[in-house]
Amino acid sequence: MHAIVIREFGGPEVLKLEERPDPVPGKAQVIVGVRAVGVNPVDTYIRSGTYALVPPLPYTPGSDGAGIVQAVGELVRAFAPGDRVYFCGTATGLATGAYASLAVCETSQVHRLPERLSFAQGAAVGVPYATAHRALVSRAAARPGEIALVHGASGGVGIAAVQIARMLGLTVLGTAGSPEGLELVSRQGAHHAIDHRGPDHVERIRELTGGHGVDVIVEMLANVNLDRDLGLLAPHGRVVVVGNRGRIEIDPRQTMGKESAILGMVLWAASTGELEAVHAALGDGFERGVLTPVVGRELPLAEAPKAHELVMAPGARGKIVLVPAA
Numbered sequence: 001m002h003a004i005v006i007r008e009f010g011g012p013e014v015l016k017l018e019e020r021p022d023p024v025p026g027k028a029q030v031i032v033g034v035r036a037v038g039v040n041p042v043d044t045y046i047r048s049g050t051y052a053l054v055p056p057l058p059y060t061p062g063s064d065g066a067g068i069v070q071a072v073g074e075l076v077r078a079f080a081p082g083d084r085v086y087f088c089g090t091a092t093g094l095a096t097g098a099y100a101s102l103a104v105c106e107t108s109q110v111h112r113l114p115e116r117l118s119f120a121q122g123a124a125v126g127v128p129y130a131t132a133h134r135a136l137v138s139r140a141a142a143r144p145g146e147i148a149l150v151h152g153a154s155g156g157v158g159i160a161a162v163q164i165a166r167m168l169g170l171t172v173l174g175t176a177g178s179p180e181g182l183e184l185v186s187r188q189g190a191h192h193a194i195d196h197r198g199p200d201h202v203e204r205i206r207e208l209t210g211g212h213g214v215d216v217i218v219e220m221l222a223n224v225n226l227d228r229d230l231g232l233l234a235p236h237g238r239v240v241v242v243g244n245r246g247r248i249e250i251d252p253r254q255t256m257g258k259e260s261a262i263l264g265m266v267l268w269a270a271s272t273g274e275l276e277a278v279h280a281a282l283g284d285g286f287e288r289g290v291l292t293p294v295v296g297r298e299l300p301l302a303e304a305p306k307a308h309e310l311v312m313a314p315g316a317r318g319k320i321v322l323v324p325a326a
């Protein structure tokens, strides 16, 4: 099989395409012939070698993708060769194993890909949609009629959060930092799209809530926004920290009078049972057409270094996916 292999930590240049032996499935495992792979920001943090998660070298990066079941272990009944699937996680370990033409997965990591979604769209589901669903439902307990701010709505998780918040019956405010991103956020169903680079964007968000404040914030860049988020929250509001890239000073007093809450979340903390429920809910949304992943860029697997530069650059407009050669 073809696979991206990292033999030393460092910049995007350490991502090298190699030929590796084809995997064979364990008794309860599924081998997916990968047609598209999701590129997630965490792949770049891990590649640098400075993140909390440090896989043993050499390793193949990546958490999620989509393709066709190629082989199954003797105990697998839920899938058969030829099934269209997406996967979230692989059997090789946390955030590893997906940047390849074949991925070995536990059965619980594999889910059916609805006919209406392409493989590239399927590669935009595993991490982003499950993260957005957990943030809104499991952590924030968002209720119909509430106001949600998706702070960073133009990327993989943000688009998923906008669509899921609409599915749940919330009023949705979404931010982006480019004209294309703002247009995309509106097209995905946000009631208002706001430029998070605009000097008056916080005031604008406050006005758009009619002075009530925001009930739920899904935050993609907490080290920049968390203190201002606390000022934007409504009484009993919740901010879910999904993304963070450094330290920030906050005034905790802002949480007291409103009895508001700061909630951390990481997808890896979800139990297998919780993830089953999340993917069942997502599958229903995909089937009914109320959830539709948006792919911004498709690149060949060999261009993984370029994809790692793009995913960290401003101007997101959907998911970046890699396509292994046939």
Ligand SMILES: NC(=O)c1ccc[n+]([C@@H]2O[C@H](COP(=O)([O-])OP(=O)(O)OC[C@H]3O[C@@H](n4cnc5c(N)ncnc54)[C@H](OP(=O)(O)O)[C@@H]3O)[C@@H](O)[C@H]2O)c1
Residues within 6 Å of the ligand: 040, 041, 042, 127, 128, 131, 151, 152, 153, 154, 155, 156, 157, 158, 175, 176, 177, 178, 181, 196, 220, 221, 224, 225, 241, 242, 243, 244, 265, 266, 267, 268, 311, 312, 313, 314, 315, 316, 318, 319
């Ligand atoms: N906790 C978890 O389990 C989990 C899971 C998945 C992802 N994450 C994290 O969540 C974050 C988003 O992931 P992703 O896959 O959606 O990444 P992405 O596709 O690269 O999108 C990044 C988003 O952040 C926005 N952004 C940039 N500057 C911002 C600012 N000042 N304020 C608010 N938003 C800003 C970008 O907008 P523009 O480019 O338009 O400026 C874009 O919408 C990343 O930090 C990632 O590591 C966490």
